[in-house]
Amino acid sequence: MTWKLDNAFELHKESPYTFYLPSDQVISQLKVGDLVKLIFMAAETLDNGCRAERMWVDILERNETDFRGKLVNQPYYLSSPQHGDLIDFKSEHICSTQLDDPYSKDMDYYFDKKITVSNDVLSRNEFNFMLRFDPDDEHDLGWVFFSGYEDDEFTADSKNYQVISVGKMLNIDDSILEFIDNSETIHCAYERNKDTGNLAKIENYDWSIHD
Numbered sequence: 001m002t003w004k005l006d007n008a009f010e011l012h013k014e015s016p017y018t019f020y021l022p023s024d025q026v027i028s029q030l031k032v033g034d035l036v037k038l039i040f041m042a043a044e045t046l047d048n049g050c051r052a053e054r055m056w057v058d059i060l061e062r063n064e065t066d067f068r069g070k071l072v073n074q075p076y077y078l079s080s081p082q083h084g085d086l087i088d089f090k091s092e093h094i095c096s097t098q099l100d101d102p103y104s105k106d107m108d109y110y111f112d113k114k115i116t117v118s119n120d121v122l123s124r125n126e127f128n129f130m131l132r133f134d135p136d137d138e139h140d141l142g143w144v145f146f147s148g149y150e151d152d153e154f155t156a157d158s159k160n161y162q163v164i165s166v167g168k169m170l171n172i173d174d175s176i177l178e179f180i181d182n183s184e185t186i187h188c189a190y191e192r193n194k195d196t197g198n199l200a201k202i203e204n205y206d207w208s209i210h211d
Contacts, residue, residue, distance in 0.1 A: 006039035008095035017167035037096035110167030
């Protein structure tokens with residue numbers, strides 16, 4: 001079976017708030033003897049549906065952004081490579097390390113904190129209206145997002161909503177970073193201006209409709 005390494009840098013660029021990428025500071029510290037995790041991709045999807053495995057590689061050589069290492073895992077799904085194989089890779093292929101990374105705490109926040117979203121938002125990959133209620137627990141941010149195209153029947157059915165990580169919503173539009181965990185935004189409503197694309201606070205929003 002042929003295989004290749006997935007580009008962790010590109011994966012992070014596509015989903016910056018849900019795909020962790022080691023910071024430049026951590027990458028610069030890597031040296032011979034350190035372990036890094038790479039994503040090994042099969043040439044085609046296997047019978048079990050698997051396409052990739054994340055495995056640890058022991059760094060043997062480093063020349064700036066070029067690395068050579070030895071695979072220390074035995075693949076579970078892929079038939080190749082095999083434990084002990086030499087692997088040539090670049091810094092862009094590294095998706096994890098064993099070094100402390102302050103940036104990982106930000107990623108933990110994006111994963112752990114939850115918001116509620118209508119299924120129509122996920123279908124359209126956009127939102128135009130958001131409300132913030134009192135959070136239910138330490139993981140809940142209290143936000144509910146809508147596309148703005150939902151009708152009354154849709155919004156009244158609880159089956160049309162999902163609880164997801166706030167990072168997934170930030171991948172759609174990270175302009176909400178200034179709102180998401182601000183105590184001043186509790187019991188606030190925002191709507192996207194169709195002309196500018198910016199979110200504007202709705203003054204005197206009627207919260208009684210949610211009682």
